[in-house]
Amino acid sequence: MTRLRDLAQELGLSATTVSRALDGYPDVAEATRARVMAAARRVGYLPDPAARRLRRGRADTVAALIPGGPGVELTALLHALGTCSATLAEGGLDLMLVPARDEAEERRRLARLVARREADAFVILRTRREDARVDWLLEQGVPFVTHGRTARAAEHPHIDGDAFAGFRDALRHLAARGHRRIAHVAAPDSFMFGHLRRLGAMAGATEAGIALSLAEATPDAAGGHAAVRRLLQQGPPPTALLCATDAIAIGAAHALREAGLRPGHDVALWGHDNIPAGTFLDPPLASMEIADPDIGAHLARLLLAVLGGADPATLGTVLPLRHIPRASLDATLTTQEETP
Amino acid sequence: MTRLRDLAQELGLSATTVSRALDGYPDVAEATRARVMAAARRVGYLPDPAARRLRRGRADTVAALIPGGPGVELTALLHALGTCSATLAEGGLDLMLVPARDEAEERRRLARLVARREADAFVILRTRREDARVDWLLEQGVPFVTHGRTARAAEHPHIDGDAFAGFRDALRHLAARGHRRIAHVAAPDSFMFGHLRRLGAMAGATEAGIALSLAEATPDAAGGHAAVRRLLQQGPPPTALLCATDAIAIGAAHALREAGLRPGHDVALWGHDNIPAGTFLDPPLASMEIADPDIGAHLARLLLAVLGGADPATLGTVLPLRHIPRASLDATLTTQEETP
Known part of the structure; x- marks a missing residue:
């Protein structure tokens, strides 16, 4: 049976290099790895990584x-x-x-x-x-x-x-622009992101001294569409929708248009996630993301x-x-x- | 050292059930698995799956x-x-x-x-x-x-x-609706999907006896935007854009609007992938997908x-x-x- 040492000697490489090449470590050049693997196949050498992992317990x-x-x-x-x-x-x-x-x-x-x-x-x-x-x-x-x-x-x-601060500050911003009828289209409260974004929006509304409507949505475009359709049936439309996610906001925009309201004109719309398509939507979708x-x-x-x-x-x-x-x-x- | 047989006997289960529970097979009830794992921890029994995998070579x-x-x-x-x-x-x-x-x-x-x-x-x-x-x-x-x-x-x-037939038939469909100035916003030809969708569009145009403009795009919204902006600078706008993907179509729609053209009104727009948001866009985006x-x-x-x-x-x-x-x-x- 061919051993690692024999294989290394035949190739004129160190045993460490051969071992790391067979293990696929990135510090071994692609050409060297190809040469080692070809030689290993030729002489029938099989590395024993599973056994080694077992010994190391990792x-x-x-x-x-x-x-x-x-x-x-x-x-x-x-x-x-x-x-x-x-x-x-x-x-x-x-x-x-x-x-x-x-x-x-x-x-x-x-x-x-x-x-x-x-x-x-x-x-x-x-x-x-x-x-x-x-x-x-x-x-x-x-x-x-x-x-x-x-x-x-x-x-x-x-x-x-920091979803709490991000959504609280978004609410503050909307209130400072003069919005008084604002709704938060919320993701399920059982998800931590849904919970914190909702708490932030509520805190911002309380600070600004305005009431906040809450519309519950499954966190996708279909959910945003259904939630805002229900919201619009319940009373006068809000002037701003702060949505838990961009996907929810895309569905919300569709529900607004169905009701004859234009997002970015009649109703302000704001999401979260900064999806790649957001800047190409009509109107381009305001969003948030982690600053890192x-x-x-x-x-x-x-x-x-x-x-x-x-x-x-x-x-x-x-x-x-x-x-x-x-x-x-x-x-x-x-x-x-x-x-x- | 506790053996699998001892553990099974203590639990009043078959050795097979204990082994499959520890291996996480889905045919063992959640409650049974929890009981087996708790007992295994208590008596210090450790399964040896890595060693078994090594023996089996799989x-x-x-x-x-x-x-x-x-x-x-x-x-x-x-x-x-x-x-x-x-x-x-x-x-x-x-x-x-x-x-x-x-x-x-x-x-x-x-x-x-x-x-x-x-x-x-x-x-x-x-x-x-x-x-x-x-x-x-x-x-x-x-x-x-x-x-x-x-x-x-x-x-x-x-x-x-079958991208070739799908895009060929889409081109036929557009031609049958009276479109004569059609562009294909294509994904890179080195990708097989980009290649076949492009060949299909070209075949459909040849059949219909019309010229097809080709605009090359990286396969995302930014790529579609850049490609259609270039296309619109080169001559009179097409009346239909057949795009290799929905993401490209979203970018293409933005470029049309920037040029004062309304997608779904002045220019027909068609993508591929049936993305979840597609039906909520303005206008809802025509698409294609594998029928399976x-x-x-x-x-x-x-x-x-x-x-x-x-x-x-x-x-x-x-x-x-x-x-x-x-x-x-x-x-x-x-x-x-x-x-x-």
Whole structure:
């Protein structure tokens, strides 16, 4: 049986280089790896990474659970996870994403990955206030980082946008522009992002001394459409709609147009997520996003810290939101509307 | 040391049930699994799945590479992969997604997953006509399925929409409505989807005896915007824009409005992907999509077939596209435009 040492000698390379080439480490040049793999195949050498992983008790892999269902802006998320993956690779870790059709499947995959020791740490997305996945991981003592907070955020590493301040300030801004009939088209309160954005909008309205209408929506365009259609049937239309997400705002705009109201003219419209298409919509959609340009690398650093033994309770980060005003905010208020 | 048999006896369960519970198989009830895992922790029993995988020489895992960069409609894709995952689970296989920032990282991850035997088969997305990943996998003899064809599609299992016929028929349809100045806003020709949609549009125009303008776009909203802005500077505006993707069409609509032209009124607009927001845009965006309602399960069946030893050359499937007409097609042609 050919050994690693023999293979290295034949190739005129160090055993370390051959081992790292076969393991796919990025510090080995592409041409060298191709040469090593061809030689390994020729002489029948097979690396034994699974056995080595077993001895070391580590998978050198981080798993991110990708939830099914609406409410996650996947384009931005996948971009962030691509950057997270590249940063983890520098630390010798692979990132894998685990798709799940629903929450039951998500929990099953989580249990299976832990039982089979296929991941050393986890990324949990689209957090709920009471999150069964987080409860389970804390109970098992498995390292993880959440994108979004939970009711137990003090106990686990997390990264999140300051949705409360972002939506409170958006409400203030709308009130300062003269809006008095404002509605918040809210995402479900069981999701932490839905909860905090709603609390922020309510706090801003209270400060400004105005009443806030609440319309509950499933977090997608269809949900925004249905919620605003119901809202418009209940009374006089608001002059501004602050929506929990851009997708909700796109559905809301459609409901406004169906009622003969023009978004960005009769009614101001504001979302969150800064989706790539937002600037090309008619009117371009005002939005918000986390001010960190490299959220993925930040996530990777939290993972490396928690795997390095840092105290999870010190690894919470809440970043400010950046407002992105666009033409959908340009609603013309009549005098009657300004002083109801 | 506690053995599996002892643990099963203590719990009053069969060894098979205990083993499958610890492995996370979906046929074990959630409550039973919780009881088994709690007992295993209490007595210090650790399953040895990595060692067993090593003996069997299989990872029981399929990896899908998620490309970075623009041009992949991730919402539909992730939904399909969620369904694919659930179908694979019924066959005892896990699906993991591997994000990559660029093509170099994608190839590196692929080589690493093969070298470390962490996946038994692969799903390759956003295929190119000359696809280095496909060449490499064929050379290595590793099983895989592509979503989209390549120049070597006869050699590998694939699933794809019939983009040629779909775009040819769309062009026919526009010509039958009286359009004579039509442009195709095309995705890069190096991507198979960009190539086939372009060939289809060109074939339809040739049949109808009209000239087709081609505008090249990067496959996202910014690309569609830039391409149509250039197109409008070059001469009289077309009366219809057939776009390679919905994202391109959203950018194209913005460029039309900037030039004082109304999509769905002055210029007909048609995309592909049936993005969830499409029906809520102003005007609602005509689109196309693969007619199969469950592309993810179809993909899973191809994977199970190729892993079961079926001849890859028999596993190609090209499905018809379904046209989705919406108000963006309603352009009013003046007599002058109809007979240029």
